[in-house]
Amino acid sequence: MAEESYRNRPDWDLRPWLLAGLGAVAGLIIHFILGDGPFYSNPPGALKTASVAFVGSLAVLIAFTLERERWQWSVIFSFVAALAIGLILYWNGAPDQWSGGDGWRVVCIFLSVAIAAPLFQAARDQGARRFPYVDVHDHALTNVVIWCAGWAFVGIVFLLTLLLSELFALIKITLIKDLLDENWFIRVLMGASFGAAIGILREQDRIVRVLQRVIVAVLSVLAPVLGAGLLLFLLSLPFTGLSALWDATKATTPILLSCVIGAVILANAVIGNGEEQESRFPPLRYGAMALGLAMLPLAVIAAISTGLRIGQYGFTPDRLWALVFVIVACAFGLAYLVSLVRGRHSWATYLRPANLNLAFGLCALALFLALPILSFNAISTRDQVARLESGKIMPEKFDWAALRYDFGEPGKAAVDRLARSQTLAIAKAAKTALATENRWDLAERQTNAVRAERVRRTIRVVPEQVGLPEGLIESLNLSANDEASYALSYRRGERSAVLIGQNCRDCPLNVQVARLDEKGVWTSNRDGVLAVEHVEKVKPGAPLSASIEVREVKRRQAFLDGKPVGDVFE
Template sequence: MPFKRLLRFDTDASPDWPQRPWLLAATGAGAGLLIHLLTQAGTTGPAVSARGAAVLFIGIAALLIAFTFERPRAAWGVAFALGGAGAVALVSLLLGGPLAWWEELWRLICILLAVAIAAPLFQAARDEGRLGFPYRSVHDHAWTNVLLAAAAVSFTGVVFLVLFLLAALFRLIGIEAPWAVVTAPAFGWTLGGAASLGAVGWLRERVGVMRGTVGILALLAPVMGAGLAIFLLSVPFTGLAPLWEATRSTTPILLACIAGGLVIANAVIGADGDEARPPAMLWGAIAICLSLLPLAAIAVASVAARISQYGLLPERLWAVVFVGIAAAYGIGYLGALARGRRGWAPRVREANLVLAVGVGAVALVLALPIVDFNAISARSQVARLRSGGVPADRFDFGALRFAMGAPGRVALAQLAADAAPTIREPAARAQASRWPQQLESIERVAAAGAIRVVPVALPVPGALQSAIADFGMTGTMALIYSPGATEAILVSSGCEGCPSNAVRFILADGEWTTVQRDAQPTASPARARIELRRVERRQVFVDGVPAGEPFE
C-alpha cells in the first residue's frame, strides 16, 4: 500500500504531486544507466543500428514522460511517450548506425522537432480530454516545455561542475576515489539522467512561476521591432551588394533574426486575453510581424544566389526548407495584420496553430527517407561537372566525399573511373582521403611544383605523395630523395622565416611510412652503469641552419 500511495496514479486533476521529482529522478537514473550499458559495445558491429535506435528510444521516452506525463489520463501520457520515442527510433533505424547519423543529422533533428511540436498539442488535448487544441493551453505548454528544458540543462551542468570541483579538491590532498567516481562513464550517464529529469519534476511543481518569466521577453519588442524596421528601411539606400559579399553568413543571420522576432512577438501577444500590453510593446510586435516577410524574401534571394553560383548541396537544400518556413510565417502574420489592427493578435494565434501543425508535418516528411537531399545534390553537382558548368580544376570533389553521404561517395567512385585524367585523378585522391583536412593536404602535395626534390628534380612517387599527405605537412616543402631509394626526408616550413621541420619516411613492404622515435626503457640511474659515448648522427641543414631533430 505505501507504494500505491507513492505513485498515486489516480484521476485527481490537481497539479501538485510531491513525489514527482523523486520518481522522475529515478526514471532518469535508470534510463541513463541503460544508455551507458548500450553504448559500451561501441559504434561498430552487426547490431550497432539496433543499439543506436534503442539508445534514442530510451532517452526520448524518458524525456517525454518527464515533460508530458500527468496522473489524469496516465495511459495517454505513456502512449504518447512510447509513440514519440518509437518514431525517433524508427528514423534512426532507417538511417543506419550512429556513424550514419552525422551524415543525416538534419533528419534526426526533423523528427525531434516534429515530436517537440506534437508535445504541447498532445498536452492540450489531454487536458481537454478530447481532440481539441485551445490556444491558451497549447501556448502555455509550449513555453513551459522550452523553459523546463533550458532550466534542466543548466541545473545538470551546475551539478556536474560542483561534483568535479569537489572531486578535484579531494585530489589535492591525495584522495583519488571521488575523482574516479565522477569521471566514470556509468556515473556520468546515471547522474545526468537523474539530475535533468529530477529538475524537470521539481520545476513542474512550480509551473506558474516559470510561465510568469515569459513575459519579460516582451520588454525586447520595441528594441527588436525598431531594429528590424531601421534595417529594412536602410536596404534601399545601401543595396543588397554588402549582403552578397557575406553570402556564407547572410542566410543564417536572417533566419536567426526571424526566429528571435517570432519568439519576442509571441511573448507580447501571449495567450487569449493577454495582449493588453503597453503601446510600445504592441507597436514593437507589429513592427516585428511586418518585418518577417521582407527578411524572408532577402533570405530567399541569398540562398538562390548561392545555389546559382555553386550548385546544390544538402545544407543549401535544408536552407531552402528553413527559408520556406520563415516565409510561411511571414505570410501568415502579414495576412493577420492586413485584415486590420483591431483583433490582429487572435488572428496571429490562429495562424500559429496552423503553422505549427504544418511545420510538424513537413518535419516528419523530411525525417523519413522520402526525399534524399544527398542524392539530389550529388546528381546536381555531377551534372554541373559533366556539362562543363564548372571546370574540373575548380570542382569540389571533397564535397562528394564528405558532404553528401552514400550517394556522394557512389558518384565519386564513378568519377574516379572516368576516362578523362582531369576528372579521374582528383576524384581518386578525394576517394582515398579519410577526412577533409587530409584531402586538402593530398591536393597540395599533388599540385605541380608543390614539392622541390633534391639533389635532382624528379616526380614524387604516388605512394610517397600519399604518405606525405597523410602526415599532414603544410607550407613550402622540399624532399631529399633519389630514384629507387628506400628513404626520403621531407623538409617543410609553415611560413617565410619560420623554423624548418624535417620528417623521415622509409619504404617497407611497398608502403611509405614515417619513422617515429620512441623513448627506450632504461634502468634506474642509481644502479645502472653510466658512461659517455660519442655518437654520429645525421641531421638536415637548410642554409647552414639545422632543421628538425637528428636522425639515427
C-alpha cells in the same frame, strides 16, 4: 478557464520520486548499452545510437507529459515518439559516418516531437482532439522553462556531489570521489537528478508561472529594439543595394533567418497566449507589429541569397536544407503579415490561430523531412554530376571532397562511376578522390592543385626556364594570394629544388626545400618554412627579378665524441 483545466489539479507528491527513479533506470540502461569504455575511443554504432536515443527520449517524454489523469495516453505518446526518434537515428547510421545534411534530419525528428508534445498535452487535458491555443502556448513555454531549469539543477547536483566528495576525502573517505570516476554512477546520477528536477518543477506550478512571466517580460522589452533595427535595415537597402549583402559575408542567409526566428519569439512574447496576457504598452505593441512587418521581406531576401548560391554552384545537401528553412521562414512571414493587414492593432486575434496552424504544418514537415523518403544527397549528387559532365565546371575545379564524403552513399557511388568515365580528366580526378582516406586530405590536395596550376604559369625557374616534374609544385606550401611571387632553383633531372617566395607584396621572403624520395614522390618542408632573416629590404616581387643562385657554404660546428652539438656558427 483553460488554466484551471490543468493548473489546479491536486498535488502529486509521488511524482518527483517516480521521475527520479525513471531517470535513474534510464541512465543505467543507457550505461549498459554504451558500455564502460571511453566514448571517444569507441564511438557507438547505429544500433547503439538508436537504442540510447529511444531510452533517453522515452524517459524524458514520459517525465514531461505524465499525469495521473489519462496516464495511458502519455505512455503511448511517449513510446511512439521515442520509437520514431530511435528509428530515424538507426536509419541515419553511426554518427561518425554521417554525411552532410544527415544531422539536420535528426534535428527535424527532435523538432517534430518537441512541437507535437505541447499539442498532445493540450489534447490530453481536453480529453479529446481539441487544441486550445492558450493551453498549447502555455505547455510549450512551460516545457522550455522546465527543460532549461532541469539541466541547471543537474549542474548544481554535480557541483554539490563534487564538493561533498572533496569534503569527505579530507578525512580519508573516498567513496563518493571513487563513484564519480565511474561512468555508470555519472549516468545514473544525471538521469535521477534531471527526472527529480522535472518532477519538482511540475509540482511547483506557481514558481514555473512566475518564471515564465519574468522570461516573457524580459523578451517583450526587446521587441521594440529588434523591430526598429530590422525596419531601419530594410529601409537602408534601397540605398545600399542587395549586392552589399553578398559582398559582406557568405553567411547572409543564416543571419537573415536568425533575425526571422528572433522576430517570431519576441512578437509572441508581446502578444502572449491570450488577450489577458497581451501587452498594452504602446512601444511594445508597435515593436511587435514592426517585427511582423519585417519578417517576410527578410525571408524573401534570404530566398534570393539562397537562390543565387544554388544558381551559381548547384545543389548541395546544405543548400537544400537552407532552401527548406527559407520556405518555412516565408510561410511564417506571410502569416504574420496577413494577420497584421487583417487585424492592424488587433492583429494578435488573427495571429494566434495562425500560429497554431503553423505549428501543425511545421510538425508535419519536420516529420516528413526526417523520414527516409526524400534524399537531399541523391538530388545533390545528380545535379553536381550533371554540371560536371556537361562542362559547366571543370574537373580540376569540381568539389570532389564534397561529392566523395559529404553526399553520403549516392555521392560515393557517383565518384566510383566517374572513375570509369570516358573523359580522362574526370576519370583521373575521380580515381584520386577514391584513393584518399578522408575529406581533409582530398580537399587539401585539390586546393594545392589549383594553386599549383596558377603558380606553374607564373613561376620563375633558374638558372633556366625548364619544365617541372609532376608533383614538385604541389608539394610546396603556396599562397592563393594574387600578389604572391615565387622563383624556383631547379635543374632538369635533379632530385632537389629550392623555392624562394613572397606570399604577398609586403611579406618577408621564405625558403622551402623539396626533395624527391626513394618512391619517386616530391616532399618538402612545407610545415616548417625557412624564414629569410638577413634581407633587410626586399622590393615587392623580388623573386621574379632578383639574381638567384644556390651555393654550397662551409659552416663551423662543435662536435663531442664525433657527434655534433649546438648550432652551426661562422
